[in-house]
Amino acid sequence: MTLLNTAEAITQRRAVRGFLPKAVPESLLREVFELAQRAPSNCNTQPWLVEVVSGAQLQQLRQRLQAAAIDPSQHRPDLPYDGRYDGVYKERQFDAAAQLYAAMQIPREDKAGRAAGFLRNFACFDAPHAAFIYLPPGFGLREAADCGMYAQTLMLALTAHGLASCPQTALSFQPHILRELLGVPDGRQLLLGISFGYEDPGVAANQCRVGRASLTDSVRFHG
16 A cells, blocks of 8 residues: 555545445554554643444444434533634634535525435444544543544544545534443543545545635744
8 A cells, every 4th residue: 555645645634424334454443543643742641532433333323323313402512512603713614514515415495405414424424433532531621632633643644544534523412322332431521533434435425625714814924
């Protein structure tokens, strides 16, 4: 296998929402997650705790998550989340949604179609694998930033090895189900899930491409 270089992995990584049923070989899984362990963290604390789920266990999990997703009482995230933004951040959120549903050919007025599209989050977009990233008990915002760096390192490692991924806050909405099915200890805080595997190019959602803000919108250089 020829690996992508760093710049190629960064530019080619994107959120993929449709996967082939082909499982990733265990040796490749371990190689990718070993690379992700090189992620930076404050004082080298490496606070991420990761549950990787595949096969029959993932199938059982996706069934439970999809059933719970339609019941508001089952939305019990460990960390607050309302998904509401203002100003330019709201504009970017709306643009991303518009691009996605356009690729899926679901018009804005088709509320049922959009709801069905959103529920596919809880099926992990049919990916053969999913990783769930947790904070240890007692950890907070700074360590959550470390976990974000871990998640990006993991997704770049996946991309470099020819694999696709999708980071999903939605997979953190029902942490009690993961605790039950996977035996996750109490006190850990679920930040996000990442569905991953081999991209299915035939899935319409995978034709979606979103842009990025210009450098001057986000970065100021001094000196």
